[in-house]
Amino acid sequence: MKQLASTSWRPILVLLLLFIAWETSVRLFHIETWLLPSPIAVIKEAVISWETFSVHLFATMRLSILGLIIGVLFGLCVAIILHRMPFLRKAFYPLLILSQNIPIIVLAPLLVIWLGFGVLPKIIVIILVCFFPITIACLDGFRQTSSELKHYMIMSGSNKRQLFWKLEWPHALPSIFSGLKISATYSVMGAVISEWLGSKEGIGVYMTLSSSSFRTDRVFVAIFAIMILSLLFFLLIQLLEKLCIKGNRKKEST
Amino acid sequence: MSFLTLTNISKSFGENQVLQNMNMTIQEGEFVSILGPSGSGKSTLFHLIGGILLPDDGDIYLNNQPITGKKGFISYMPQAPSLFPWRTVIENAALVQELKGQKNKQTAIDMLTKAGLAHFLHAYPDELSGGMKQRVSFIRSLLSFEPLLCLDEPFGALDEFTRLEMQKWLLSIWTEYRRTILFITHNIEEALFLSDRIFVLSKRPANIIKEIKVPFTRPRDQDLLFHPDFLQLKKDIYYLLQNQKENV
Numbered sequence: 349m350k351q352l353a354s355t356s357w358r359p360i361l362v363l364l365l366l367f368i369a370w371e372t373s374v375r376l377f378h379i380e381t382w383l384l385p386s387p388i389a390v391i392k393e394a395v396i397s398w399e400t401f402s403v404h405l406f407a408t409m410r411l412s413i414l415g416l417i418i419g420v421l422f423g424l425c426v427a428i429i430l431h432r433m434p435f436l437r438k439a440f441y442p443l444l445i446l447s448q449n450i451p452i453i454v455l456a457p458l459l460v461i462w463l464g465f466g467v468l469p470k471i472i473v474i475i476l477v478c479f480f481p482i483t484i485a486c487l488d489g490f491r492q493t494s495s496e497l498k499h500y501m502i503m504s505g506s507n508k509r510q511l512f513w514k515l516e517w518p519h520a521l522p523s524i525f526s527g528l529k530i531s532a533t534y535s536v537m538g539a540v541i542s543e544w545l546g547s548k549e550g551i552g553v554y555m556t557l558s559s560s561s562f563r564t565d566r567v568f569v570a571i572f573a574i575m576i577l578s579l580l581f582f583l584l585i586q587l588l589e590k591l592c593i594k595g596n597r598k599k600e601s602t
Numbered sequence: 603m604s605f606l607t608l609t610n611i612s613k614s615f616g617e618n619q620v621l622q623n624m625n626m627t628i629q630e631g632e633f634v635s636i637l638g639p640s641g642s643g644k645s646t647l648f649h650l651i652g653g654i655l656l657p658d659d660g661d662i663y664l665n666n667q668p669i670t671g672k673k674g675f676i677s678y679m680p681q682a683p684s685l686f687p688w689r690t691v692i693e694n695a696a697l698v699q700e701l702k703g704q705k706n707k708q709t710a711i712d713m714l715t716k717a718g719l720a721h722f723l724h725a726y727p728d729e730l731s732g733g734m735k736q737r738v739s740f741i742r743s744l745l746s747f748e749p750l751l752c753l754d755e756p757f758g759a760l761d762e763f764t765r766l767e768m769q770k771w772l773l774s775i776w777t778e779y780r781r782t783i784l785f786i787t788h789n790i791e792e793a794l795f796l797s798d799r800i801f802v803l804s805k806r807p808a809n810i811i812k813e814i815k816v817p818f819t820r821p822r823d824q825d826l827l828f829h830p831d832f833l834q835l836k837k838d839i840y841y842l843l844q845n846q847k848e849n850v
Contacts, residue, residue, distance in 0.1 A: 500684040503652045504746065505674020506701045514700070518688050594688045594726070 385565040390572065393565040401566075405573055407549040411467075412539035412577070415474025416532060422475055423482030423531070424524075430483075431490045432512075441487075448480050452541055460545050470542035477538035478531040485527025489520025525589040532581035536574055605630040605782055606651075606750060611660035613646055619807035620646050624660070626801060626810065628782060630749070635785045635793035638803030639843060644786045647808075648752050651784070652676055664750060674702075677743040677781070681755045683735035685727040691738050692723045698746035713741050717775070733764045740772070744779060751781045757792065766824060769795055773822065790839050794832060795822065802839060804846055812842060 367387045373379075374386040381389060394401065426444075430437040452473060459469035493516050501511050543552025551570050558566035604627040611624040620643035628634050638644050649655040651662055653673040662670045669675045677698070685694045695710045714723060717737045727735060736756055743751060757765045769792060776783060787793050793800045800814040814835070818826055826832055 496680070496682055496684050497686065500678065500680050501701075502654050502673065503649075503676075503678040503680070504698050504701060505653075510701055514697070515686070518686070521688075594690075 382562045382564050385568055389565050390568040394569045394572070397566065397569070401554065401569060401573075404549050404551050404554040405577075407547075408536070408539050408543065408551040408573075409577065411470060411542070411550065412474065412535040412581075414467075415471050415539060415542075416478055416535035416581070418471060419475040419478030419535065420482055420528065420531060423479035423527075424486060426479065427483045427486035427490070431487060431516075432508075437487070444480065444483060447476065450476075452477065452538075456541060456545050465546050469545065470539070470547070473542040473545075474535055474538035477534045477541075481527040481530035481534070482524065483527075485523045485530075486520055489523035490516050492523075493519045521593055522589075525585065525593070528585050528589075529582055532585050533578040536578045536581065540574060604628065605632075605665060606784070607663040607666075608651075609661050609663075611647075611650060611657045611662070613643070613650060613655065613657050614807075621650075621657075622807040622809045624809055628784065630782055631780050632799065633776060633783045633785065633797045635787055635797040635800045636803060637787055637790065637793045637800050637839070637843075638808060639805055639846075640788055642803045642805055643808040644788075644803065645754060648678070648754055648784075648786065651750075651752060652678060675748060675750070677746040677748045677751045679739055679743040679751070679753045679756050681758050683727070683732075683739040685735055685738060685742075687727055690724045690726055691719060691730070694727065694738055695742045695745055698742055702746065710741070710745055713744065714738070717741055717771075732760055733768055736760065736768060737771070740775070744775070744781070749782060751783045753783060753785045755786050755788070758787075758789075765792070770824065772796065773820075777821065790836050790843075791827065794818075794835055794839075795827060800839075802842060811846060812839075814839070 371386050371388060374384060385393070430440060455476070456469070456473055459472055463469040463472075497515055497519075498511070501515050506514070539550070540552040540555070543550035544556055547553050551573055555567060555570040558564075558570065606626075606628040608624055608626040611621055612619070613621040624647070636644055636647065646655065650657050651669075653669065653671050653675065656671045660670075661668055664675055686697065689697070691714065692707065692710055695714055696705070696707060699705060699710070711723065714720070717740075719734065719737060719741075722730060722734065727738070730738065740753075740756065743753075757768050760768060773796060785793070785796060794816060797816050800816060801810050802812040802814065803809070804811045816835075818829075818832070
């Protein structure tokens with residue numbers, strides 16, 4: 349805890365200064381609330397409308413966690429399959445990159461047309477956003493396995509499965525976690541975008557309703573909520589990483 | 603009856619012939635060194651015995667069973683310690699046992715304790731010194747319980763004093779557990795100090811230019827390194843290898 353406080357005071361200070369500058373300039377120039385609300389007004393609004401907003405917040409949380417889990421599992425499966433079958437990797441790797449070039453904003457309404465307003469099209473959007481960082485990080489991690497250790501394993505008579513689970517998988521874990529951090533923060537954005545498509549609840553819905561009725565303060569509440577949620581996900585993954593990664597791995601990177 | 607037999611082994615990589623008609627027999631419990639200049643194909647020989655390469659010609663027998671191209675019949679210790687950084691010392695030592703589906707942590711603990719690593723059982727490799735890492739690596743290969751131990755220049759990266767310590771340690775362990783050891787080195791002194799027999803390899807394409815029976819009795823200690831007979835043998839081998847180079 350002490351360590352956390354000693355490392356995070358700098359960004360917190362910068363954030364605080366930013367808020368102060370924002371607050372004073374809104375007051376100084378008499379900016380209308382529907383144009384740009386002051387941070388204090390946003391926080392006030394968050395407290396007042398917490399009861400209605402929390403419903404949307406938890407809906408988005410559920411959706412993004414579900415999407416993240418499925419997306420990560422999908423990403424890991426794709427990476428493992430492509431790693432184990434090099435001919436598939438050569439065929440599909442470029443397609444993986446292409447999949448990231450599809451504009452989600454365009455694809456999302458199409459998914460609704462094809463699959464309706466249920467959870468499925470939303471999950472697909474999140475998967476599409478989440479799986480890529482995982483798959484790429486995972487594949488790179490597998491490929492960078494120390495050839496020295498690999499050679500040792502093969503000389504000692506290990507089979508392909510043992511080589512994977514005892515060497516390649518643990519060796520790739522740090523890079524998998526780097527991918528996970530990116531995916532986790534993306535998943536919240538993915539969930540919000542998918543909610544724009546049409547949904548009864550969620551931060552995305554709250555956001556569109558607020559902006560169309562010029563409740564800019566509520567839009568900012570939604571923005572802050574998304575940021576805090578992403579940060580929470582990130583921290584959670586970081587905690588998981590600390591628990592999972594044993595030994596000092598610094599030497600490997602040299 | 604011999605323990606390990608290599609008959610007429612040849613191997614080339616493309617145009618480059620590395621081993622040429624190599625024949626070798628090793629008896630059970632022997633400590634045999636393979637001495638040769640760098641790049642003479644010593645490691646290739648190990649890869650062939652270990653089964654990860656196939657010879658172009660020739661066969662390899664262990665206990666009269668052909669093992670050409672078959673993996674998992676030898677204990678192997680590479681030049682670099684090759685410890686897994688995410689495993690503790692004890693987990694590293696037990697690795698090969700895991701591969702073979704046996705789990706016997708107590709034996710691992712006993713052997714590590716005897717090797718003076720009792721305080722480091724739960725340490726990670728980056729907390730160990732170079733000599734300690736090699737000890738763990740050696741114990742790991744001993745724990746695989748394959749009767750043939752192949753050591754590929756295991757002390758090459760250590761400094762002079764640590765190396766001598768490790769050589770003495772290796773001899774003491776070897777007398778205790780009595781495995782057959784095939785030891786690759788380019789260090790003449792090391793080969794003489796440790797082995798029963800030495801095969802001297804030529805430059806590429808490698809074959810055996812001389813087989814030397816080391817006459818010194820065991821147990822050996824470091825005074826042997828300065829014994830006139832020892833120095834004479836060292837000199838002979840040195841000139842043998844040097845003439846080889848000039849002939850090429």
